[in-house]
Amino acid sequence: MWEYSDKVREHFFNPRNSGPLKDANGIGDVGSIQCGDALRLMLKVDEQSEIIEDAHFQTFGCGSAIASSSALTEIIKGMTLTQALEVSNQNIADYLDGLPPEKMHCSVMGREALQAAIANYRGEEWSDDHEEGALICKCFAVDAVKIADVVNANQLNTVEEVTFYTKAGGGCTACHEGIEEILAGIKAERAGPGEVSPPPLAAALTAAPLAPANASTVLVHAPTVAVSTPTAAVSAPPARRTLVQKIRKIEEVLESVRPMLQRDHGDVELADVQGKTIYVTLKGACSGCMMEVATLGGIQQKMIEALGELVKVLPVSHMPVEA
Amino acid sequence: MEAIYLDNNATTRCDPAVVEAMLPFFTEHFGNASSIHAFGSEVGKALKKARGQVQALLGAEHDSEIIFTSCGTESDATAILSALRAQPERNTVITTAVEHPAVLTLCEWLEKEGYIVHKLRVDKKGRLDLDEYRSLLNDRVAIVSAMWANNETGTLFPVLEMAEMAAARGVMFHTDAVQAVGKIPVDLKNTRIDMLSLSGHKLHAPKGIGALYLRRGCRFRPLLRGGHQERGRRAGTENSASIIGLGKACELAIEHMDEENTTVRSLRDTLEKGIVSQIGHCFPTGDIARRLPNTSNIAFEYVEGEGILLLLNKLGIAGSSGSACTSGSLEPSHVMRAMGIPYTAAHGTIRFSLSRYNTEAEVKRVIEVVPGIIAQLRKLSPYWCDKGPAASVDGAFAPTYA
Numbered sequence A: 001m002w003e004y005s006d007k008v009r010e011h012f013f014n015p016r017n018s019g020p021l022k023d024a025n026g027i028g029d030v031g032s033i034q035c036g037d038a039l040r041l042m043l044k045v046d047e048q049s050e051i052i053e054d055a056h057f058q059t060f061g062c063g064s065a066i067a068s069s070s071a072l073t074e075i076i077k078g079m080t081l082t083q084a085l086e087v088s089n090q091n092i093a094d095y096l097d098g099l100p101p102e103k104m105h106c107s108v109m110g111r112e113a114l115q116a117a118i119a120n121y122r123g124e125e126w127s128d129d130h131e132e133g134a135l136i137c138k139c140f141a142v143d144a145v146k147i148a149d150v151v152n153a154n155q156l157n158t159v160e161e162v163t164f165y166t167k168a169g170g171g172c173t174a175c176h177e178g179i180e181e182i183l184a185g186i187k188a189e190r191a192g193p194g195e196v197s198p199p200p201l202a203a204a205l206t207a208a209p210l211a212p213a214n215a216s217t218v219l220v221h222a223p224t225v226a227v228s229t230p231t232a233a234v235s236a237p238p239a240r241r242t243l244v245q246k247i248r249k250i251e252e253v254l255e256s257v258r259p260m261l262q263r264d265h266g267d268v269e270l271a272d273v274q275g276k277t278i279y280v281t282l283k284g285a286c287s288g289c290m291m292e293v294a295t296l297g298g299i300q301q302k303m304i305e306a307l308g309e310l311v312k313v314l315p316v317s318h319m320p321v322e323a
Numbered sequence B: 001m002e003a004i005y006l007d008n009n010a011t012t013r014c015d016p017a018v019v020e021a022m023l024p025f026f027t028e029h030f031g032n033a034s035s036i037h038a039f040g041s042e043v044g045k046a047l048k049k050a051r052g053q054v055q056a057l058l059g060a061e062h063d064s065e066i067i068f069t070s071c072g073t074e075s076d077a078t079a080i081l082s083a084l085r086a087q088p089e090r091n092t093v094i095t096t097a098v099e100h101p102a103v104l105t106l107c108e109w110l111e112k113e114g115y116i117v118h119k120l121r122v123d124k125k126g127r128l129d130l131d132e133y134r135s136l137l138n139d140r141v142a143i144v145s146a147m148w149a150n151n152e153t154g155t156l157f158p159v160l161e162m163a164e165m166a167a168a169r170g171v172m173f174h175t176d177a178v179q180a181v182g183k184i185p186v187d188l189k190n191t192r193i194d195m196l197s198l199s200g201h202k203l204h205a206p207k208g209i210g211a212l213y214l215r216r217g218c219r220f221r222p223l224l225r226g227g228h229q230e231r232g233r234r235a236g237t238e239n240s241a242s243i244i245g246l247g248k249a250c251e252l253a254i255e256h257m258d259e260e261n262t263t264v265r266s267l268r269d270t271l272e273k274g275i276v277s278q279i280g281h282c283f284p285t286g287d288i289a290r291r292l293p294n295t296s297n298i299a300f301e302y303v304e305g306e307g308i309l310l311l312l313n314k315l316g317i318a319g320s321s322g323s324a325c326t327s328g329s330l331e332p333s334h335v336m337r338a339m340g341i342p343y344t345a346a347h348g349t350i351r352f353s354l355s356r357y358n359t360e361a362e363v364k365r366v367i368e369v370v371p372g373i374i375a376q377l378r379k380l381s382p383y384w385c386d387k388g389p390a391a392s393v394d395g396a397f398a399p400t401y402a
């Protein structure tokens, strides 16, 4: 089954603070009926100091849901409400020495219960804005809803872009079929009545489904899929630019991706431009991580778009040594 | 304490006699059955014997109707894809909502490829509506694929009758009998079943060996083309040791068929009654009057299956669950959902599946410990309040759902 840490097992077999709490003055009930988890968090908050004096839980859920609830109560006891609101689902997972990717949602539920309980104490309405989908990328625990949201928000068209924005697909790559399906679904939606078709770049780089060998039998009823040729990859004809103009454009692109990398404690810098090859230095958490290739792929894509010509983006380590 | 294995629908242990029959085929009889020399011919003879043993268990008319494959999944895929390729003028597949993923996932993919797939619905007890079925049979249907026995609940479908109905409309009929073969008597020569899948590891043979029964005269297109093994119907050098193990396991299954339907059945009944009579708010799922003799699937309301399994496992007891959390998906078992089992119960379903290796003492032990485990988890459950579901008391639990 799952590879649970000893800490998860221990909190499941001996849950702390379980059962009703007599004089609770903040109660948060949250759940996801589909995935089968539901959690009631009960807080006893000192009205003067706003310190959580006691916290109990009742949970309907799997081993890690119960362990996450138990961990949460231990973490927040003694905290002020303000401190407690800072507790992230990652904190809960870390407290338990990690959770399997499929089970990260258990820690998310813990955090939501906490927000709900505090809102309840304060007499506020709490509404859940978090929607959960089927887990697509198991390496980085990214679900279908998240991927679809990011694809829509950023008008993404390719698996590489999805990886760049969400990390999904950047590990073992087994989920690429699933990501392609989400992209195809959204593309079909976008192409709905009166909609503009996706930019040609997208069409070209999205892997087109291969027609099966026995196409004659299989595809009779299938909608025909228009496959753009790779030549359509470049949307605008390459404009004449000076090297300085080109470098300025390149810097602009790097500037646009920097915030995303910094969010993951990384950074990027331009090292050199040689013909159609752009050399960059990836820094911090980005360098050498398993995401490096995916990150560069994403940057390359943006460069191609911005420059209107086919360029390659490579790490500076690939730069030929001058003779 | 000895571990208690009650997960025989997931897989079974190899019978020692099976292992013994296989061993020489890793060492002295390592030859390739296709070779002309003595090394090969020994293996060839043994394969023929194994084919006969499988034939005997299935009651097939000819031994050439048995095609060895690598697993149940391959047999299922071979059958369904063959029917579609052999009859390009037919574009429809009829199956059921409760099939194993080996069939369902394939059918979902076929839908994406443009085929029409009808999934027959089931009622609360997991039973099909044969009138609905009849109304869907027409000359656009390439194949019907309905499981003989459900892996989660053990529910038996009336496949003999369904095969007759399909035959009357000139439609091919396949059954995934992976869970049925070895547990209930099968006599294919007296049925209208065209194709049947079985898998070795469900009947005390090794994993990674399966067979497809293909009625003589049924039009066929291979999944794997290449060498002439299996008369060109499944290319690839035979997994001879495993095939010989499967043959032996089939022979043993014939010997134990009565035991399966008397001793094992009564152990299962004792277990189920023992649990259900002690614990409130739990019920056996599926068509309990028509099911496999070894399977009991019990829904424990207001608790979640993985927790039950973890606590059972701590006591050395192995079962399985239809809860979402054990499957890696977000949804509880599609079988439970198809039967309309409420979510709070579907997540708490536990399947106990026995074999001829289980004993009365083991069953007794399980009956002893299950009530405590359920009580322990219900104490943690927000849906539960002292002695009953919280819904019946004030301040009922009604969480904000994502």
Ligand SMILES: Cc1ncc(COP(=O)(O)O)c(C=O)c1O
Pocket: B009, B010, B070, B071, B072, B073, B074, B100, B102, B147, B149, B150, B151, B176, B178, B179, B199, B200, B208, B209, B210
């Ligand atoms: C009903 C049913 N069909 C098919 C399979 C797949 O068999 P195999 O694991 O040999 O591919 C199983 C086993 O899990 C099953 O229970």
